[in-house]
Structure formats: structure tokens, C-alpha cells
Amino acid sequence: MRNFIKNVISLIARFVAWYYIISYFLNKNYKLITLRISDIDGYIGFEIRRFFYNKTLKTSALDLRVHKGAYFVYPNVSVGRRCSIEENTVISLCDIGDDVIIAANVSLMSGGISMK
Numbered sequence: 001m002r003n004f005i006k007n008v009i010s011l012i013a014r015f016v017a018w019y020y021i022i023s024y025f026l027n028k029n030y031k032l033i034t035l036r037i038s039d040i041d042g043y044i045g046f047e048i049r050r051f052f053y054n055k056t057l058k059t060s061a062l063d064l065r066v067h068k069g070a071y072f073v074y075p076n077v078s079v080g081r082r083c084s085i086e087e088n089t090v091i092s093l094c095d096i097g098d099d100v101i102i103a104a105n106v107s108l109m110s111g112g113i114s115m116k
Contacts, residue, residue, distance in 0.1 A: 006043070013047030020048075021055050024075075030056070034071035041068055053079070067104075
């Protein structure tokens with residue numbers, strides 16, 4: 001029963017994420033959209049952010065975990081596999097490798113250094 005509920009939530013999250021994905025491709029402000037989805041609580045929030053970022057970032061794995069309050073400022077970001085972005089984190093232009101955990105309340109701004 002628990003897996004069924006998670007699957008239903010994931011399906012609902014995909015529909016909600018598509019609304020934001022389409023808004024982005026219709027020339028809406030990327031940062032504004034990511035700020036909106038960063039405030040969604042719970043498992044459905046994880047799923048919406050995971051699916052949205054998988055479709056809009058330069059590269060992103062399906063196992064990306066973006067916690068509440070965390071967001072990407074620009075879509076020109078690459079994120080590796082098995083990454084977790086903790087609460088209230090802001091990611092600007094950068095490349096993040098595999099197996100990275102970014103702590104809560106961190107701001108990664110534009111720069112020429114990759115974390116791998």
C-alpha cells in the first residue's frame with residue numbers, strides 16, 4: 001500500500017512539474033519558478049523538484065534530492081548522480097560532480113571551479 005501511495009504522489013508531482021516546465025519554456029523567469037517550487041513541502045515537493053530539475057538543468061540525474069528552500073538560479077548547471085542539496089541552499093552557475101552533499105544554508109555562486 002505504501003508503494004502504491006508513493007507512486008500516486010510521484011505521478012501527481014510529474015503533472016505539477018510539467019506545469020512549471022512548460023512555464024519555463026514559455027519564457028518565464030527561471031529563478032522565480034525555482035523559488036516557487038522550493039517552498040513545496042514533503043515527498044511531493046522532492047518529486048516535483050527532482051522531475052523539474054531533471055528536465056531543465058544542463059545535466060541532472062533522476063536521483064537528485066533537492067530539499068525545501070533550496071533552488072538553482074540558472075538552468076546552465078550540471079549535477080552528477082547521487083547528489084543532495086540541503087535546505088535553503090542557493091546554486092548559481094557551477095558544475096557539481098557525483099556523490100556530492102551540499103549542506104544547508106550554503107550559497108554556491110558562479111565561478112571557474114568544479115566540485116568533483
